[in-house]
Amino acid sequence: MGNGTKVGQVRGLGSAHGGTHHWMQQRFTAVGNALLVTWLLISVVTLPSYDYPTVTGWLAQPIVAVPMILLLVSVFQHIRLGLQVFIEDYVHDEGLKFASLILINFYAIAAAAFGIFSVAKIAFTGSVL
Protein backbone atom coordinates (compact mmCIF):
# COMPACT_ATOMS: atom_id res chain seq x y z
CA MET A 1 0.00 0.00 0.00
CA GLY A 2 2.42 2.67 -1.15
CA ASN A 3 4.55 3.83 1.78
CA GLY A 4 1.81 3.00 4.23
CA THR A 5 0.59 6.59 4.11
CA LYS A 6 -3.10 7.46 3.96
CA VAL A 7 -2.87 8.58 0.34
CA GLY A 8 -0.96 5.39 -0.52
CA GLN A 9 -3.74 3.31 0.98
CA VAL A 10 -6.35 5.24 -0.96
CA ARG A 11 -4.51 4.76 -4.24
CA GLY A 12 -3.99 1.09 -3.46
CA LEU A 13 -0.65 1.02 -5.25
CA GLY A 14 1.84 -1.62 -4.13
CA SER A 15 5.23 -2.73 -5.38
CA ALA A 16 3.78 -3.67 -8.76
CA HIS A 17 3.01 0.06 -9.38
CA GLY A 18 -0.53 -0.86 -10.28
CA GLY A 19 -3.86 -0.80 -8.53
CA THR A 20 -6.61 -3.36 -8.18
CA HIS A 21 -7.17 -3.68 -11.93
CA HIS A 22 -4.80 -6.63 -12.26
CA TRP A 23 -6.32 -8.39 -9.24
CA MET A 24 -9.89 -7.91 -10.47
CA GLN A 25 -9.00 -9.06 -14.01
CA GLN A 26 -7.47 -12.21 -12.53
CA ARG A 27 -10.79 -12.91 -10.76
CA PHE A 28 -13.00 -12.12 -13.77
CA THR A 29 -11.00 -14.43 -15.99
CA ALA A 30 -10.90 -17.06 -13.21
CA VAL A 31 -14.71 -17.23 -13.24
CA GLY A 32 -14.64 -17.43 -17.04
CA ASN A 33 -12.04 -20.21 -16.93
CA ALA A 34 -13.92 -22.20 -14.28
CA LEU A 35 -16.98 -22.27 -16.56
CA LEU A 36 -15.30 -22.59 -19.96
CA VAL A 37 -12.52 -25.06 -19.17
CA THR A 38 -14.99 -27.29 -17.29
CA TRP A 39 -17.19 -27.16 -20.41
CA LEU A 40 -14.18 -28.03 -22.63
CA LEU A 41 -13.10 -30.93 -20.42
CA ILE A 42 -16.60 -32.45 -20.34
CA SER A 43 -17.07 -31.90 -24.10
CA VAL A 44 -13.73 -33.45 -25.08
CA VAL A 45 -13.92 -36.52 -22.83
CA THR A 46 -17.48 -37.28 -24.00
CA LEU A 47 -16.68 -37.03 -27.74
CA PRO A 48 -17.57 -40.39 -29.34
CA SER A 49 -14.21 -40.58 -31.12
CA TYR A 50 -11.13 -38.46 -31.83
CA ASP A 51 -10.84 -38.99 -35.58
CA TYR A 52 -10.59 -35.99 -37.90
CA PRO A 53 -14.24 -35.82 -39.12
CA THR A 54 -15.63 -36.13 -35.58
CA VAL A 55 -13.35 -33.49 -34.08
CA THR A 56 -13.73 -30.95 -36.91
CA GLY A 57 -17.50 -31.57 -37.11
CA TRP A 58 -17.75 -30.89 -33.39
CA LEU A 59 -15.50 -27.83 -33.43
CA ALA A 60 -17.12 -26.25 -36.52
CA GLN A 61 -20.50 -25.79 -34.80
CA PRO A 62 -21.16 -22.20 -33.65
CA ILE A 63 -22.19 -23.50 -30.21
CA VAL A 64 -18.69 -24.97 -29.86
CA ALA A 65 -16.52 -22.52 -31.85
CA VAL A 66 -17.76 -19.43 -29.99
CA PRO A 67 -17.20 -20.77 -26.44
CA MET A 68 -13.83 -22.06 -27.62
CA ILE A 69 -12.80 -18.56 -28.77
CA LEU A 70 -14.09 -17.07 -25.50
CA LEU A 71 -12.10 -19.73 -23.64
CA LEU A 72 -8.91 -18.79 -25.49
CA VAL A 73 -9.39 -15.10 -24.62
CA SER A 74 -10.18 -15.80 -20.95
CA VAL A 75 -7.52 -18.47 -20.45
CA PHE A 76 -4.66 -16.61 -22.11
CA GLN A 77 -5.51 -13.36 -20.33
CA HIS A 78 -5.44 -15.33 -17.05
CA ILE A 79 -2.14 -16.94 -18.12
CA ARG A 80 -0.66 -13.52 -18.93
CA LEU A 81 -1.63 -12.12 -15.53
CA GLY A 82 -0.55 -15.24 -13.63
CA LEU A 83 2.88 -15.49 -15.27
CA GLN A 84 3.34 -11.76 -14.66
CA VAL A 85 2.90 -12.26 -10.89
CA PHE A 86 5.33 -15.19 -11.00
CA ILE A 87 7.97 -13.01 -12.69
CA GLU A 88 7.38 -10.04 -10.38
CA ASP A 89 7.88 -12.33 -7.37
CA TYR A 90 10.98 -14.21 -8.49
CA VAL A 91 12.86 -12.12 -11.08
CA HIS A 92 14.51 -9.29 -9.17
CA ASP A 93 16.85 -7.84 -11.78
CA GLU A 94 14.94 -4.94 -13.37
CA GLY A 95 16.27 -5.52 -16.89
CA LEU A 96 15.63 -9.25 -16.82
CA LYS A 97 12.20 -8.65 -15.31
CA PHE A 98 11.29 -6.24 -18.12
CA ALA A 99 12.52 -8.69 -20.78
CA SER A 100 10.61 -11.56 -19.12
CA LEU A 101 7.41 -9.53 -19.03
CA ILE A 102 7.76 -8.78 -22.75
CA LEU A 103 8.31 -12.48 -23.40
CA ILE A 104 5.21 -13.66 -21.49
CA ASN A 105 3.07 -10.96 -23.15
CA PHE A 106 4.26 -12.12 -26.57
CA TYR A 107 3.63 -15.74 -25.60
CA ALA A 108 0.10 -15.23 -24.26
CA ILE A 109 -1.10 -12.96 -27.06
CA ALA A 110 0.52 -14.98 -29.86
CA ALA A 111 -0.80 -18.29 -28.49
CA ALA A 112 -4.32 -16.85 -28.17
CA ALA A 113 -4.12 -15.49 -31.73
CA PHE A 114 -2.95 -18.86 -33.11
CA GLY A 115 -5.74 -20.62 -31.24
CA ILE A 116 -8.49 -18.20 -32.30
CA PHE A 117 -7.33 -18.25 -35.93
CA SER A 118 -7.35 -22.06 -35.90
CA VAL A 119 -10.88 -22.25 -34.49
CA ALA A 120 -12.08 -19.65 -37.00
CA LYS A 121 -10.49 -21.55 -39.89
CA ILE A 122 -12.10 -24.83 -38.83
CA ALA A 123 -15.48 -23.12 -38.33
CA PHE A 124 -15.46 -21.16 -41.61
CA THR A 125 -14.04 -23.84 -43.88
CA GLY A 126 -16.36 -26.36 -42.27
CA SER A 127 -15.71 -29.99 -41.59
CA VAL A 128 -14.15 -30.65 -44.97
CA LEU A 129 -14.56 -34.41 -44.84
Next chain:
Amino acid sequence: MAKTGQRPLSPHLSIWRWGPHMLVSILHRVTGDGMAIFGGLGLVWWLCAIASGPAGYANFRYYAWEAAAGDTWGLIVNILCRIVMIGLTWAFFEHLFSGLRHFVLDIGAGYELNVNRRWSVVIVVASIVATAALWAWLLFGKGL
Protein backbone atom coordinates in the same frame (compact mmCIF):
# COMPACT_ATOMS: atom_id res chain seq x y z
CA MET B 1 17.50 -3.10 -6.17
CA ALA B 2 19.90 -0.85 -4.21
CA LYS B 3 17.03 0.81 -2.36
CA THR B 4 15.68 -2.44 -0.98
CA GLY B 5 19.02 -4.13 -0.31
CA GLN B 6 19.06 -3.37 3.41
CA ARG B 7 15.46 -4.24 4.17
CA PRO B 8 14.82 -7.21 6.46
CA LEU B 9 13.85 -10.36 4.60
CA SER B 10 10.82 -12.45 5.47
CA PRO B 11 11.54 -16.05 6.46
CA HIS B 12 10.83 -18.32 3.50
CA LEU B 13 9.81 -21.92 2.71
CA SER B 14 12.71 -23.52 4.57
CA ILE B 15 11.74 -22.10 7.96
CA TRP B 16 7.96 -22.43 8.19
CA ARG B 17 6.41 -25.63 9.50
CA TRP B 18 4.58 -27.27 6.60
CA GLY B 19 0.81 -27.50 6.79
CA PRO B 20 -2.00 -28.24 4.34
CA HIS B 21 -2.79 -24.52 3.82
CA MET B 22 0.84 -23.86 2.89
CA LEU B 23 0.86 -26.88 0.57
CA VAL B 24 -2.35 -25.86 -1.19
CA SER B 25 -1.08 -22.31 -1.67
CA ILE B 26 2.18 -23.51 -3.21
CA LEU B 27 0.34 -26.05 -5.37
CA HIS B 28 -1.94 -23.27 -6.64
CA ARG B 29 1.06 -21.42 -8.02
CA VAL B 30 2.84 -24.54 -9.30
CA THR B 31 -0.24 -25.91 -11.08
CA GLY B 32 -1.18 -22.46 -12.43
CA ASP B 33 2.22 -21.71 -13.90
CA GLY B 34 2.58 -25.30 -15.10
CA MET B 35 -0.72 -25.12 -16.96
CA ALA B 36 0.19 -21.65 -18.26
CA ILE B 37 3.11 -23.18 -20.17
CA PHE B 38 2.28 -26.84 -20.86
CA GLY B 39 -1.51 -26.49 -20.96
CA GLY B 40 -1.40 -23.34 -23.09
CA LEU B 41 1.06 -24.80 -25.59
CA GLY B 42 -0.79 -28.14 -25.67
CA LEU B 43 -4.16 -26.50 -26.35
CA VAL B 44 -2.77 -24.38 -29.18
CA TRP B 45 -0.79 -27.32 -30.62
CA TRP B 46 -4.03 -29.34 -30.70
CA LEU B 47 -6.10 -26.55 -32.34
CA CYS B 48 -3.38 -25.71 -34.91
CA ALA B 49 -3.03 -29.41 -35.75
CA ILE B 50 -6.78 -29.72 -36.40
CA ALA B 51 -6.81 -26.50 -38.45
CA SER B 52 -3.87 -27.64 -40.59
CA GLY B 53 -5.92 -30.53 -42.05
CA PRO B 54 -6.21 -34.32 -41.84
CA ALA B 55 -2.45 -34.97 -42.28
CA GLY B 56 -1.48 -32.46 -39.59
CA TYR B 57 -4.07 -33.83 -37.19
CA ALA B 58 -2.97 -37.43 -37.88
CA ASN B 59 0.59 -36.36 -37.03
CA PHE B 60 -0.63 -34.83 -33.75
CA ARG B 61 -2.52 -38.01 -32.81
CA TYR B 62 0.48 -40.14 -33.74
CA TYR B 63 2.84 -38.33 -31.37
CA ALA B 64 0.29 -37.53 -28.66
CA TRP B 65 -1.30 -40.95 -28.32
CA GLU B 66 -0.82 -43.74 -30.88
CA ALA B 67 2.67 -44.13 -32.34
CA ALA B 68 3.45 -47.31 -34.31
CA ALA B 69 4.65 -50.29 -32.26
CA GLY B 70 8.17 -50.32 -33.72
CA ASP B 71 8.78 -46.56 -33.42
CA THR B 72 10.78 -46.21 -30.17
CA TRP B 73 11.10 -42.43 -30.37
CA GLY B 74 7.38 -42.05 -31.08
CA LEU B 75 6.48 -44.30 -28.15
CA ILE B 76 8.71 -42.29 -25.81
CA VAL B 77 6.90 -39.11 -26.92
CA ASN B 78 3.58 -40.94 -26.37
CA ILE B 79 4.51 -41.78 -22.78
CA LEU B 80 5.68 -38.23 -22.10
CA CYS B 81 2.44 -36.85 -23.58
CA ARG B 82 0.35 -39.17 -21.39
CA ILE B 83 2.25 -38.08 -18.29
CA VAL B 84 1.69 -34.44 -19.29
CA MET B 85 -2.03 -35.03 -20.00
CA ILE B 86 -2.63 -36.80 -16.68
CA GLY B 87 -0.55 -34.12 -14.95
CA LEU B 88 -2.56 -31.36 -16.60
CA THR B 89 -5.83 -33.01 -15.56
CA TRP B 90 -4.65 -33.09 -11.95
CA ALA B 91 -3.32 -29.52 -12.24
CA PHE B 92 -6.70 -28.38 -13.56
CA PHE B 93 -8.67 -29.93 -10.69
CA GLU B 94 -6.16 -28.75 -8.08
CA HIS B 95 -6.12 -25.19 -9.47
CA LEU B 96 -9.92 -25.10 -9.91
CA PHE B 97 -10.69 -26.32 -6.38
CA SER B 98 -7.97 -24.14 -4.89
CA GLY B 99 -9.25 -21.20 -6.96
CA LEU B 100 -12.74 -21.70 -5.54
CA ARG B 101 -11.10 -21.64 -2.07
CA HIS B 102 -9.52 -18.31 -3.00
CA PHE B 103 -12.94 -16.87 -3.90
CA VAL B 104 -14.15 -17.83 -0.41
CA LEU B 105 -11.05 -16.28 1.18
CA ASP B 106 -11.53 -13.15 -0.98
CA ILE B 107 -14.88 -12.44 0.67
CA GLY B 108 -13.20 -12.72 4.06
CA ALA B 109 -14.46 -16.17 5.04
CA GLY B 110 -12.65 -19.40 5.90
CA TYR B 111 -9.71 -18.02 7.86
CA GLU B 112 -10.46 -19.93 11.08
CA LEU B 113 -7.54 -22.31 11.66
CA ASN B 114 -9.55 -25.54 11.69
CA VAL B 115 -11.79 -24.57 8.76
CA ASN B 116 -8.82 -23.42 6.70
CA ARG B 117 -6.90 -26.61 7.41
CA ARG B 118 -9.87 -28.89 6.70
CA TRP B 119 -10.69 -27.33 3.31
CA SER B 120 -7.03 -27.37 2.29
CA VAL B 121 -6.88 -31.11 2.92
CA VAL B 122 -10.19 -31.61 1.08
CA ILE B 123 -8.82 -29.78 -1.99
CA VAL B 124 -5.63 -31.85 -2.20
CA VAL B 125 -7.52 -35.14 -1.76
CA ALA B 126 -10.44 -34.19 -4.04
CA SER B 127 -8.17 -33.19 -6.93
CA ILE B 128 -6.34 -36.54 -6.77
CA VAL B 129 -9.62 -38.47 -6.53
CA ALA B 130 -11.15 -36.51 -9.44
CA THR B 131 -8.08 -37.11 -11.62
CA ALA B 132 -8.01 -40.84 -10.82
CA ALA B 133 -11.76 -41.18 -11.43
CA LEU B 134 -11.65 -39.34 -14.78
CA TRP B 135 -8.70 -41.36 -16.13
CA ALA B 136 -10.10 -44.63 -14.81
CA TRP B 137 -13.30 -43.90 -16.72
CA LEU B 138 -11.41 -42.78 -19.88
CA LEU B 139 -9.12 -45.81 -19.97
CA PHE B 140 -11.37 -48.59 -18.66
CA GLY B 141 -14.94 -47.25 -19.02
CA LYS B 142 -14.57 -45.58 -22.40
CA GLY B 143 -11.69 -47.80 -23.55
CA LEU B 144 -9.48 -45.00 -24.87
